Amino acid sequence: MKGFNQINIQALRLYVAVLDQGNFSEVARREAMSPSTVSRVISQLEQALQTQLLYRNTRAVSPTESGKLLAEHARQVLAQLDLAALDLQEQDSEPGGLIRINAPVVFGQRHLAPWLHELNARYPRLNIELMQTDDFIDPLQDSVDLLIRIGVMTDSTLQARTLGQQNFRLAASPDYLARFGTPVTPDDLLNHSCLVFKGFAGSQRWYFREKDRDWRSWNLRGALTSNNAETLAQAAIDAMGLVVFPTWLIGDALRDGRLVSVLEDYQVSTSPEPQTISALYPNSRRPSIKVRAVIDFLVEKFGSPAYWER
Template sequence: MNDVDAVSLRALRLFVAVLDEGSFSEVARRTGVAPSSVSRVIQQLEQQLHTQLLYRNTRALAPTEAGLAFSHYARRMLEQADEAARTLQEREQLPGGLVRINAPVVFGQRHLAPWLASLAERYPKLTVELTQTDDYVDPLHTAADLLIRIGVLNDSSMHARPLARLRYRLAASPAYLAQFGTPRTPEDLHAHRCLVFKGSSGPQRWFFRPRHSEQPWQAYSLRGPLTGNNAETLTQAALDGLGLVLFPSWLIGEALHQGRLVRLLPEYQASITLEPSTLAALYPRSRLPSRNVRAVVDFLVEKLGTPPYWDR
């Protein structure tokens, strides 16, 4: 073990405190030790690091250039040590207090709201503040402890706990198929009524490729009697026989299980993006998840299951 390995957290705390207070005597008064003891700890720290950390005179203390640089590392190490200690302490406690969750509107209605009572029963001291929005939310500045997001994971500032991989299903109602027939290939869709979601970047394209294949995706720009920016409205239109929809199974899985919608082109993979889409729980990388966040995420993983219940 070299000298640097032996640097103690106590020495780091006293060093940072001296920088903040600018005085050995003030730090001694606050910590209940003799000023000479504080001075001796700092001297030992300088000897271990083989560098002078402080300029000393009769009126004040000031950090050297090396001391100022070392202070940044010291503060970071103390923050990490404190956070680790809090995490270990929290593991011994039951979740309690406020946890703020942000989730998409429809997913929150379908797959979070039904479990809130069970979550409250398991953790009676936990208070949930659930905000549902489909608008973009800046995860580093929003007042949320946990974000539930659906889509391509590409934000390196966030830690992601995947909850489920999104699987898209092409579907139509039995009434529609009885009237207009069943498409057999993606090319047949040009002759069908396609109900297309239109977001801020325009109408979504639909992508298909043979199932169990790594062939390139083929893109299709399709049209029909209804284009809209609300997935629930388009789903209802499909249930009423207006046309075909391509939506994730978490949205239309129940209707498929009940036979109100029929899955089409099952021998093809379907998607609305060329990159894999995921349902995930997010929190900033700069923070360790609190016991409340861990409890909620573990609860969701348990309730959704693998594969998620809407894909079984």
């Protein structure tokens, strides 16, 4: 422990630089030092740690096993210090400039658009470009800073921060249930009009399960299929049938009684895998201050659990 107390940050930076360059001379040139000074710093580091860190020869240097271990930890320490320095520099900085955001159409209308004026008031130097589409977007190819995406998250090339869970309800209008009866089990849905979303992957399947049991899927049909969620939700409100939709879409209609939740003893979904509402950004060590500011703002406004779940 005493040896570690004698190590300074500059020595660690020089040590990592020597490993990256493979010799003392190039590091000395870049740091405006003599090669003998660089060599002496590394020797002092070895003395402090009481272990050999480098194999030296006339052409190059290479790390010993102890040297490799130190390098691994040194890189982590230096990276954290760099982040801390950046945080301190940005502490009094105000997010500004253009931020390109892409979001699903309906979610953007329901849960982003109502907050834009407040986001603008908080960060007046921020210029927001919000594009709403349900198509696949490659943030690198399409120069997008922040993606809002809903569903099963599988893309490991992007960093993600969860904004909320996507929870589903099976619902129908009181008028529909009064006319055609209330289903008691998922099998009863075969005798009902089920309003199913149909996208590029085909008609959505509905999954149900009782507590602690496996998911089962049903292919159902009814008076209407559509690739527009709001159209189907309105059709359900107008007593055309039942829908399975997330609470962020039909939460208001459930709260004010235009729709009624059905089969509440069952969990319902459109996939057996957990689905989230997430903020995604290109995989890098650190998102920009403007991206962090927008994500933090949305986390604050959505709440936990999200306000549409309450």
